[in-house]
Amino acid sequence: MDAVIFDLDGVLVDSELTWDEVRRSVVAAHGGTWRPEATRAQQGMSTPEWARYLVDTLGARLTPDEIANTVIDEMTSRYTAGPPVIDGAREVVREVARQWPVAIASSSPPVLIHAFLTACDLTSLVPVAVSSEEVAAGKPAPDVYLRAATLLEIPPERCAAVEDSTNGLRAAQAAGMTVYAAPNAHFPPEPEALAGATVLTNLTALPAALKAGR
Template identity: 35%
Template structure:
């Protein structure tokens, strides 16, 4: 593969360990496997418009990567509405699933990356999206037959950037953090991976740029999962030695 930009996590490295072999690859879903951010953003814009409000790009960035209750709270606060969290969640689930049923926007190289990883590593999904949405996407892509473990945002009290969802995923896999790498598109996702003590591959979703400090925090950068290969994992392992 072509040489890709690589950002060693100097300040955040899993220091002191040598010859640490990667055993598991953990994928985020939204913005990594499917270009769902466009649907979430569009659904939030539509939701806001029905209330005579405006949903901005900054609002969207604040909501990205969080668990279900947390992004609903962001919507409630940013739109200054008195609708209950439960009603916001129900409305958004309906809108997003309707978009998925119409067209599922898998990202280039995403399905191939999961299939490749599954042949050499244990693989899991860790997504902050609502359970119903994750399950529907997994059914439509048939990735529910590939992932060994799937952890949903509804199962986790604290969403990204808290490391909870990755700590839970590692626990279910029975894999140590220093033996796992995660693939994330958002700043909150990268922060969560590093807070969990894992290696992090930054793969920004289309149309979003990660801040320089987040790129420096990551162990590797991919501008597309089409560039994912076993060499990427091997280079991360070599960095740790």
């Protein structure tokens, strides 16, 4: 293994509930109807993908661009006081970065990825940060992970990926990476998505698991 690529939401930032809350409120405010499967369906989608989903599937009466801007503006506002960083996440990234090149491959828009890196003073330690907005398809497609590996100049099969959700785990596996799962407590991944992954008790167990290669 020659590099480690982190997901952001649910792995380093406890933001999945916030995304869900904001999207639900925007859909309701604009005439749409939330569906039971909507939360899981959107995990891993790129911004254009979930914006179309809110409009085409849930019936929000805005254009995809309008609803994307509305949701992201509200998320950015909630990050003003600092993103909800998961306990120990900053220290884990720092410890891992001492031994391997580190990247982020996230479905969040670039503005929120950079807000996290700036708030945690990690910008210099994370030279590559890719949003699924910048590739053809969001998770579970492997595109965002493959792009991160390309920018790191390391073959994907020589990278470890750290994920929490069903679609994220599928994306990392499809990219051919060694996968470490830190399951999301709010929205646990499906058992089949954990097949072949090393399941961590929590994120702070990652450095030791990487060093042990298990």
